Amino acid sequence: MHEPQIESGKDPAALYKSRLGMRLFIAYASLYGLFVAINLVQPALMGIMVLPGINLAVIYGLVLILSALLLALWYDRLCRREETRLGNPPKSNTIRGED
Amino acid sequence: MVIGIFLAFVLFIVGLSFKLGKQTKTSSGYFAAGGQIHWFVNGIAFAGDYLSAASFLGICGMIATTGYDGFLYSIGFLAGWVVALLVIAEPLRRMGRYTFADAVDAPFRSRGIQLMAAISTLVVSLCYLVPQMVGAGVLVEPLLGLSYRWGVLMVGSIVIFIVTTAGMASTTYVQFLKGGLLIVFSLVLVVVVCLRGLSTHPPGSTDHPYYQHRILHSAGTEALRIIEPGFRLIEEHDSKVGRFALLEEVNQEIARRCWWKVDTANTGLRLLEGECVVVSTGTGSRRINGMPASDTNHLRPVGSIASLKGETNAQTGPLSPVGILAALGHPDTRVLTWKEGKFNDKAGDHVTFYYPVETPGDRLLRPGMKFKLEGTLLERLDFASLMLALFLGTAALPHILIRYYTVPSPASARKSTLVAIGSIGLFYVLTLFMGLGAMTNGVLNPADSNMAAPLLAKSFGQLLFAFISAIAFATVLGTVSGLIVAASGAVAHDLADRFLDLRLEEKSKITLGKAAAVVIGAIGIALGIMFQGMNVSFLVGLAFAVAASANLPAIVMILFWKRTTAAGVISSIGVGMIASLTLILLSPDLYKLYGLDPSTAPVALTNPGIISIPLGFLMLMVVSLLTKRGERHAHN
Structure with a gap:
């Protein structure tokens, strides 16, 4: 009862995925941090019109949302490629019986 | 349903x-x-x-x-x-x-x-x-x-x-x-x-057609002297939350007393109609916009465009999402956003007053209104x-x-x-x-x-x-x-x-x-x-x-x-x-x-x-x- 019931097999791609995740996280955190920094230091900059009637704040906000999705898709694709290259990842768990 | x-x-x-x-x-x-x-x-x-x-x-x-x-x-x-x-x-x-x-x-x-x-x-x-x-x-x-x-x-x-x-x-x-x-x-x-x-005359909801809040003008620049007939000034309240005036509408069948927001415009003082809740300290009864609160008398829905790209009477018809952002974010667009002021009147009753503020569209679509x-x-x-x-x-x-x-x-x-x-x-x-x-x-x-x-x-x-x-x-x-x-x-x-x-x-x-x-x-x-x-x-x-x-x-x-x-x-x-x-x-x-x-x-x-x-x-x-x-x- 006190040991993990749901165990995942060894994942040979774990280190690759961890490093990739950290790099992409730093990239996104930088983009997000820049958004916060502009608002703190030069908030007027956010009012600059990038397109007719649409300012930097709106564009930047939408870019942050869209880039999160694109980054997630890219990360998943690279992870799957590495998993395939190193052999199949654990498809399912070993579920121990209840004790 | x-x-x-x-x-x-x-x-x-x-x-x-x-x-x-x-x-x-x-x-x-x-x-x-x-x-x-x-x-x-x-x-x-x-x-x-x-x-x-x-x-x-x-x-x-x-x-x-x-x-x-x-x-x-x-x-x-x-x-x-x-x-x-x-x-x-x-x-x-x-x-x-x-x-x-x-x-x-x-x-x-x-x-x-x-x-x-x-x-x-x-x-x-x-x-x-x-x-x-x-x-x-x-x-x-x-x-x-x-x-x-x-x-x-x-x-x-x-x-x-x-x-x-x-x-x-x-x-x-x-x-x-x-x-x-x-x-x-x-x-x-x-x-x-x-x-x-987008429209400067929104439809409102199905059971509450949109109500256009009124604006009154004052002849004075310091003391209030209302130009429009049918209103009598009862009392004023001036504090850090703003300046408000209690007016009685004398033309009504039942004389209604409501608070208005005193606003300084380019042309002098003006009074903005808002939505007002007064809770009596004695009885605890609630009055909304001068009448007792009831199933039929509650706060009216608010939120509208005062002018769209400088036009006070505008209707765009269907717009794309980008079109909505562009029209609302235009520097000459003015949207009525609503603020709250709370104070006690001379009788000691608690007044909560919601009043409109004209906000430029380009101000609205960038950070800074709340933060x-x-x-x-x-x-x-x-x-x-x-x-x-x-x-x-x-x-x-x-x-x-x-x-x-x-x-x-x-x-x-x-x-x-x-x-x-x-x-x-x-x-x-x-x-x-x-x-x-x-x-x-x-x-x-x-x-x-x-x-x-x-x-x-x-x-x-x-x-x-x-x-x-x-x-x-x-x-x-x-x-x-x-x-x-x-x-x-x-x-x-x-x-x-x-x-x-x-x-x-x-x-x-x-x-x-x-x-x-x-x-x-x-x-x-x-x-x-x-x-x-x-x-x-x-x-x-x-x-x-x-x-x-x-x-x-x-x-x-x-x-x-x-x-x-x-x-x-x-x-x-x-x-x-x-x-x-x-x-x-x-x-x-x-x-x-x-x-x-x-x-x-x-x-x-x-x-x-x-x-x-x-x-x-x-x-x-x-x-x-x-x-x-x-x-x-x-x-x-």
């Missing part, structure tokens, strides 16, 4: 829970749905779990009242999922079993960690429960005609039923259903908003603090973390997070248009921003209102169910089974989990009633700060810092949790809730994250370095 759709929805959910409940025999099934949920279903259920009352009701309401500043919550909430996907999802899935405590305790097997992680799960879940319950009460009031208290009680009871029948399995399917419907119907709402376009970004250093820090908590909070929410254990493998955890980001991202883009739609269509309740999205739907007819309200209700049910499952897991699995080592039988463990669900649900109901009237997004922002301060340092450092020790983890959870809670309880907004002067609050920051999150990390590092080397765990 509204009640019919609403009841059909609730009955379906309850029936589903009952059916799934018969299949739930083990604690693994109860707390983690047996780890066998398909990643796509889990991904949409993630969305259903995460898109809580704060996202649907709170963010739309905040955008409708403060413009772009509400959208900052959408940006921050979604950014948090990047942290969850890239840093947390797979490693956490590999480490854990049912709960957050399993994961942080995995490398150490420490009873101290089990206790602290369980307490943290309970505290964060309760903090998150409060806004959901507030949202429930707000929704049920106009939908079923029940009072706020009965609304909270009803939602709490239904959720307790769902959780105690089938645990995580029924919760997952409720969340899947709700997440899917929420995104589809939000898309429908945005499409009809775009098809209607004072050009204000003091402290006000800027408050903004940074909120953005930090939103970014780091998602990956530390116990009810989100447990969903990583409902899928069969770490790769499934990753893929379901990907689905979650796609669906949640789409929804957050939609919140911008729903909020702006509510802001400009003459549907807002000036006293409560939380109902912005359902009221916007109401302006398109009862059918859409019924669906949106039912989904909003399901939104609360889905999230509250997830929270209660997480909290009951903390009690039955982390505290009873692991920390106290009670070695419960499967059946006893499920029974204890269900009993915990009832108690936690009851506490959530009580807190929901206490926090009536607060914006749900704001409250969720605070819950994120507590989660990020208490849980995130432990998760991140266990994964990425080899010197982390059990003592370090225990101290960081404890200090992060206590620091964030203390800062919140001593903050200006909570002082307002206590009925005290917010300016006397000992902590000037409203959002604690910028202090409590680094403190959690610092505490973990210092204590880990100070504790003996032998305690350090081996990383895999």
Whole structure:
């Protein structure tokens, strides 16, 4: 009862995925941090019109949302490629019986 | 019809829970749905779990009242999922079993960690429960005609039923259903908003045609001398909240006395009509706009465009989403946003007055209406603090973390997070248009921003209102169910089974989990009633700060810092949790809730994250370095 019931097999791609995740996280955190920094230091900059009637704040906000999705898709694709290259990842768990 | 759709929805959910409940025999099934949920279903259920009352009701309401500043919550909430996907999802899935405590305790097997992680799960879940319950009460009031208290009680009871029948399995399917419907119907709402376009004369809602608030002019520049006939000045009130005048309309059959806002314009003084609530200190009776409050006399819906690209009489016809942003963000567009002023009149009665403020479109669509970004250093820090908590909070929410254990493998955890980001991202883009739609269509309740999205739907007819309200209700049910499952897991699995080592039988463990669900649900109901009237997004922002301060340092450092020790983890959870809670309880907004002067609050920051999150990390590092080397765990 006190040991993990749901165990995942060894994942040979774990280190690759961890490093990739950290790099992409730093990239996104930088983009997000820049958004916060502009608002703190030069908030007027956010009012600059990038397109007719649409300012930097709106564009930047939408870019942050869209880039999160694109980054997630890219990360998943690279992870799957590495998993395939190193052999199949654990498809399912070993579920121990209840004790 | 509204009640019919609403009841059909609730009955379906309850029936589903009952059916799934018969299949739930083990604690693994109860707390983690047996780890066998398909990643796509889990991904949409993630969305259903995460898109809580704060996202649907709170963010739309905040955008409708403060413009772009509400959208900052959408940006921050979604950014948090990047942290969850890239840093947390797979490693956490590999480490854990049912709960957050399993994961942080995995490398150490420490009873101290089990206790602290369980307490943290309970505290964060309760903090998150409060806004959901507030949202429930707000929704049920106009939908079923029940009072706020009965609304909270009803939602709490239904959720307790769902959780105690089938645990995580029924919760997952409720969340899947709700997440899917929420995104589809939000898309429908945005499409009809775009098809209607923008107008300086909005239609208002089906039962409340839009009311154009009047403006009076004064001949004097200091003393009030009203030019328009039929009004008599009774008294004036001038304080730091503004200058107001009580006028009597003498032309009416019954002489009505209402407060007006005195405003300084280029042409001299003018008086703006608003929405006014006066509560008598003697009898406690409420008067709305000069007449006794009743079913037919309540606050009129507000929110409209004063001029569109400089035109005071304009109607665009159908617009694309970009067209809506371009028209509203135009520097010559003026939108009437609404502010609140509270004061006591000469008789000592409490006056709450809502008055319009003409806001330029380009001001509306950039940050600064709620967060004072050009204000003091402290006000800027408050903004940074909120953005930090939103970014780091998602990956530390116990009810989100447990969903990583409902899928069969770490790769499934990753893929379901990907689905979650796609669906949640789409929804957050939609919140911008729903909020702006509510802001400009003459549907807002000036006293409560939380109902912005359902009221916007109401302006398109009862059918859409019924669906949106039912989904909003399901939104609360889905999230509250997830929270209660997480909290009951903390009690039955982390505290009873692991920390106290009670070695419960499967059946006893499920029974204890269900009993915990009832108690936690009851506490959530009580807190929901206490926090009536607060914006749900704001409250969720605070819950994120507590989660990020208490849980995130432990998760991140266990994964990425080899010197982390059990003592370090225990101290960081404890200090992060206590620091964030203390800062919140001593903050200006909570002082307002206590009925005290917010300016006397000992902590000037409203959002604690910028202090409590680094403190959690610092505490973990210092204590880990100070504790003996032998305690350090081996990383895999």
